[in-house]
Amino acid sequence: MKNLSSIRKNFMASVALNTCLLALAEGQRDLPNLIGKIEPILKKYKLEKENIIIRMTGCSNGCSRPYLAEIGLVVVFYGLYYNLYLI
Numbered sequence: 001m002k003n004l005s006s007i008r009k010n011f012m013a014s015v016a017l018n019t020c021l022l023a024l025a026e027g028q029r030d031l032p033n034l035i036g037k038i039e040p041i042l043k044k045y046k047l048e049k050e051n052i053i054i055r056m057t058g059c060s061n062g063c064s065r066p067y068l069a070e071i072g073l074v075v076v077f078y079g080l081y082y083n084l085y086l087i
């Protein structure tokens, strides 16, 4: 836990596929992979200690409250089509 980046400690995703029947796309299974792609970018720009919150949901119900995060990903269509919300 001590060595985890701030964004990894703070991320949240809805269960989405393959647990929730309302899900149109991935949530908790896919977000850690995306975090892994974002972490090197944050490190490059020395932002790895910033408390950036990213949240993802598998439908517009927003169970992980993506509309309140600095970065929110909300699926809009079956597959990997997400709206990106930035605050």
Ligand code: SF4
Residues within 6 Å of the ligand: 014, 015, 016, 017, 020, 021, 022, 023, 024, 027, 057, 058, 059, 060, 061, 062, 063, 064
């Ligand atoms: S946001 Fe949608 S897909 Fe995700 S757990 Fe809630 S209802 Fe299911």
